[in-house]
Amino acid sequence: MKDLLTSPKAYYRGLQKSSIKSILTDTPELPISELATIKYGDINAAQAIVAIAISEVVQFFNVGKTMNDIQVAITSDLIIDRFYYFKLEEIKYCFHRAMCSGKVYDRLDGNIIIGWLNDYDAERDEFCSLNIINENKAHKADDKSSISCPYDEFWDNQHKLAEAGDEEAIERVKFHEDLIKKMREKKSFVSQPFIVRQIQKEENK
Numbered sequence: 001m002k003d004l005l006t007s008p009k010a011y012y013r014g015l016q017k018s019s020i021k022s023i024l025t026d027t028p029e030l031p032i033s034e035l036a037t038i039k040y041g042d043i044n045a046a047q048a049i050v051a052i053a054i055s056e057v058v059q060f061f062n063v064g065k066t067m068n069d070i071q072v073a074i075t076s077d078l079i080i081d082r083f084y085y086f087k088l089e090e091i092k093y094c095f096h097r098a099m100c101s102g103k104v105y106d107r108l109d110g111n112i113i114i115g116w117l118n119d120y121d122a123e124r125d126e127f128c129s130l131n132i133i134n135e136n137k138a139h140k141a142d143d144k145s146s147i148s149c150p151y152d153e154f155w156d157n158q159h160k161l162a163e164a165g166d167e168e169a170i171e172r173v174k175f176h177e178d179l180i181k182k183m184r185e186k187k188s189f190v191s192q193p194f195i196v197r198q199i200q201k202e203e204n205k
Contacts, residue, residue: 008048008049008052009052011049012049012052012053012056012088012092015088015089015092016089017089017092017093017096018093019093020090020093020123020124020127021127023087023089023090023093024087024090024124024127024128027087027089028087031084031085031086031087032046032049032050032079032080032083032084032086032087032088032091046080047073047076047077047080049088050076050079050080050088050091051072051073051076053088053091053092053095054067054072054075054076054079054095054113055072056095057095057098057099057108057113058072058108060099061099061104061108063104063106063107063108064106064107065106065107065108065109066108067108067109067110071109071110074110075109075110075113075114078110078114079091079113079114079117082114082117083117083121086117090120090124091117093120094116094117094120095113095116097116097120098113098116126176129172129175130154155173155176158172158173158176159173
């Protein structure tokens with residue numbers, strides 16, 4: 001944490017960002033809300049690290065309409081307010097994914113960047129929801145499906161339960177289908193294989 005205060009750029013470069021699962025389960029629990037609240041003696045701690053992340057994106061994309069320092073600062077504040085529960089690793093993961101596959105069409109601004117984070121947040125919710133469901137199932141001795149149940153198989157079973165009238169399954173399937181619909185609209189940005197397969201299944205119906 002000392003590096004965050006003394007050399008925020010070096011701290012940001014060292015953040016790990018291999019996958020949603022590894023970030024949520026294997027990295028320290030330090031959401032940006034904690035940086036923004038505790039400040040570590042510096043009121044600008046959270047703003048500085050998020051601004052570094054945005055500046056890296058700005059420098060990466062070669063577009064005609066880009067962001068100035070004021071726009072970067074405003075976008076940093078909006079991200080801290082809206083995505084306060086994100087870890088810094090998640091912001092880096094999202095931004096680097098966008099740098100590999102995002103389309104900016106000669107324009108880069110705060111609205112586009114927040115859009116990337118919204119898309120990532122939807123995938124994050126899907127991952128967390130499935131993880132919680134499987135953890136609950138693992139605690140039921142009479143439940144034969146374990147936490148290792150494949151993603152596709154799980155949702156096939158949920159559809160069958162929903163068709164049979166299971167109210168909880170109906171609610172889960174509705175949430176899942178709404179998410180898949182949104183992800184289908186943004187599929188060039190989706191990287192999780194299990195969600196890509198679900199999108200393809202919906203398109204083939």
